[in-house]
Amino acid sequence: MKMRVIMMKEKNSRGPGRKRYKPADNAAGYLMLAPWLVGFAFMWLAPALISVYYSFTDFNLLNSPKLIGFANYVRIFTADKTFYQALKVTFLYVLILVPLRLAFALFVAMLLNKNHKCLGLYRTFYYIPSIIGGSIAVSIVWKQLFGSRGVIMSLLEVFGIHQQTSFLGNPQTALGVIIVMGVWQFGSSMLIFLSALKQIPGSIYESAMVDGAKPARIFWKITLPLLTPTIFFNLILQIINGFRVFTESYVITNGGPLDSTLSYVLYLYRRAFTYFDMGYSCALAWILVAIIAVFTIVLFKTQKNWVYYEAGEN
Amino acid sequence: MGMRKAKRIHSVWFHVGACILGFFMIYPLLWLLASSFKSNTTMFTNTYSLIPVQWDISGNYGSGFEGVGGVPFLTFFWNSLLVTVVGTATCVVSSLFAAYALSRIRFRLSKFWFGCVMMTMMIPPQVMVVPQYIILKRMNLIDTETSLVLPWGFGTAFFIFLMVQFFRGIPRELDEAAEIDGCGKIGTLFRILIPIVKPAIVTSAIFAFYWIWQDFFQPLIFMSSTEKFTIPLALNMYLDPNSYNNYGGLFAMSVISLLPVILFFIIFQKQLVEGIATEGLKG
Numbered sequence: 001m002k003m004r005v006i007m008m009k010e011k012n013s014r015g016p017g018r019k020r021y022k023p024a025d026n027a028a029g030y031l032m033l034a035p036w037l038v039g040f041a042f043m044w045l046a047p048a049l050i051s052v053y054y055s056f057t058d059f060n061l062l063n064s065p066k067l068i069g070f071a072n073y074v075r076i077f078t079a080d081k082t083f084y085q086a087l088k089v090t091f092l093y094v095l096i097l098v099p100l101r102l103a104f105a106l107f108v109a110m111l112l113n114k115n116h117k118c119l120g121l122y123r124t125f126y127y128i129p130s131i132i133g134g135s136i137a138v139s140i141v142w143k144q145l146f147g148s149r150g151v152i153m154s155l156l157e158v159f160g161i162h163q164q165t166s167f168l169g170n171p172q173t174a175l176g177v178i179i180v181m182g183v184w185q186f187g188s189s190m191l192i193f194l195s196a197l198k199q200i201p202g203s204i205y206e207s208a209m210v211d212g213a214k215p216a217r218i219f220w221k222i223t224l225p226l227l228t229p230t231i232f233f234n235l236i237l238q239i240i241n242g243f244r245v246f247t248e249s250y251v252i253t254n255g256g257p258l259d260s261t262l263s264y265v266l267y268l269y270r271r272a273f274t275y276f277d278m279g280y281s282c283a284l285a286w287i288l289v290a291i292i293a294v295f296t297i298v299l300f301k302t303q304k305n306w307v308y309y310e311a312g313e314n
Numbered sequence: 315m316g317m318r319k320a321k322r323i324h325s326v327w328f329h330v331g332a333c334i335l336g337f338f339m340i341y342p343l344l345w346l347l348a349s350s351f352k353s354n355t356t357m358f359t360n361t362y363s364l365i366p367v368q369w370d371i372s373g374n375y376g377s378g379f380e381g382v383g384g385v386p387f388l389t390f391f392w393n394s395l396l397v398t399v400v401g402t403a404t405c406v407v408s409s410l411f412a413a414y415a416l417s418r419i420r421f422r423l424s425k426f427w428f429g430c431v432m433m434t435m436m437i438p439p440q441v442m443v444v445p446q447y448i449i450l451k452r453m454n455l456i457d458t459e460t461s462l463v464l465p466w467g468f469g470t471a472f473f474i475f476l477m478v479q480f481f482r483g484i485p486r487e488l489d490e491a492a493e494i495d496g497c498g499k500i501g502t503l504f505r506i507l508i509p510i511v512k513p514a515i516v517t518s519a520i521f522a523f524y525w526i527w528q529d530f531f532q533p534l535i536f537m538s539s540t541e542k543f544t545i546p547l548a549l550n551m552y553l554d555p556n557s558y559n560n561y562g563g564l565f566a567m568s569v570i571s572l573l574p575v576i577l578f579f580i581i582f583q584k585q586l587v588e589g590i591a592t593e594g595l596k597g
Contacts, residue, residue: 032415034411037427043442043446128340137569140564
């Protein structure tokens with residue numbers, strides 16, 4: 001309420017017609033924003049413009065960029081099988097990992113949203129993989145766990161199963177291993193769900209129980225709808241993050257075997273820094289931006305169909 | 315009585331399940347620690363075991379600290395620390411200033427700039443890395459520690475957003491009162507607001523530390539001389555069987571690389587868990 005009153009006041013003081021800004025406020029605003037503005041110009045805007053230009057050129061760092069129109073884009077879509085492979089791998093990764101991770105995070109959060117002893121301890125242990133997940137040390141561990149002389153192989157030996165190839169050596173299962181590593185890092189989503197669950201008033205559940213609703217029904221009809229804003233927020237974040245997958249793919253399998261774990265960013269990296277095909281990789285980069293934009297826009301457009309916002313919320 | 319007994323059984327099952335899950339979550343780390351104690355000759359006998367058959371702590375950590383490519387590991391550690399501390403400090407300060415301007419000062423185009431901040435959050439930084447590389451190369455900044463700080467030092471959309479959200483929760487009357495008392499905009503920020511937004515600043519600093527410390531992609535592209543490598547790049551070299559063939563050393567230094575992260579986690583656990591829960595930050 002307080003916020004609304006303040007906002008009303010602001011609107012009134014602004015008065016009719018165009019907004020007026022105090023010169024001192026303009027100066028203070030731009031002074032404080034200056035570091036970010038410099039960074040924006042230098043690390044985002046200039047690179048973005050240069051990158052658009054390069055995407056229409058043939059450029060390998062040594063020659064001067066030569067304009068070739070849409071040739072890079074045409075080549076990507078019509079003649080580049082590896083591009084489609086990288087696209088397939090990345091889509092599989094995102095579309096399997098994100099729902100799995102969110103479902104698992106929600107499941108564990110629901111279990112932890114009760115009165116038990118040691119909850120804080122469990123929460124901590126489940127969260128640790130999330131904070132170290134991006135580090136190269138964890139990728140090294142994963143490579144050893146599922147590699148040819150790794151933990152899984154040695155465990156299988158104990159049970160008398162002699163496998164020829166490890167899970168990482170098999171093109172059918174290698175991506176699965178990397179997805180499992182992603183699911184393992186469900187902790188931060190779990191924490192977000194946990195705090196959202198705590199905000200659902202207990203009285204809602206009580207009245208539902210009085211009406212004789214079964215737990216499953218309560219989950220589908222009450223808990224899940226109330227969580228949809230959180231799920232939506234998580235979904236956007238995770239999808240954007242999922243398309244950036246690089247370290248796992250680079251360190252654990254280097255895209256192999258048979259390109260079965262070649263992520264989009266890894267392919268972009270190779271095009272740029274192994275083949276020095278800078279123009280081509282800039283075109284690849286913009287295609288990725290377009291894909292992420294489509295996902296984000298579609299999610300935002302469909303949110304009114306499934307995301308439930310409480311009427312009273314600001 | 316029956317109810318209570320059922321409840322207790324339920325509780326036992328809960329703890330059994332929670333512990334099993336906890337074990338799976340933590341096993342890879344325990345395994346890394348255990349493997350860093352195993353001698354190289356017994357490294358791959360019963361690989362899954364958490365108890366070394368033959369211990370060789372000094373051998374593994376000793377050879378690990380000797381480094382790779384003629385550069386001792388402590389050099390990598392120092393490089394990482396330098397980049398991370400400078401990057402974190404500049405990133406948090408720039409983000410704080412930007413967030414203050416965008417949420418508390420009414421100035422021309424402020425809405426437009428906020429839109430730009432949010433847009434940079436949607437675009438993966440990997441997309442910009444080729445042109446960034448070319449710009450930095452032109453400026454002779456490639457292969458310098460500066461090039462690793464630059465992507466962070468001007469502030470990051472995530473932290474700006476986090477702090478803007480926090481600022482919005484503080485009543486504006488506070489600023490007005492401060493201004494009446496003769497505080498300028500900058501005075502208001504430092505004297506009045508910073509103490510209040512401290513939790514958001516701490517959360518941002520911890521996450522910035524984590525992200526810069528573990529950053530692999532940008533260093534991989536920007537750096538080329540081994541003596542300037544950060545820890546993730548060094549570990550990547552340890553992994554290369556042509557330049558290094560010593561699993562004990564690799565695991566030992568992997569443990570060392572995780573130590574600051576885990577230590578930070580233990581110290582700031584409460585702020586972290588609360589920060590992520592309230593702001594929904596991705597760890």
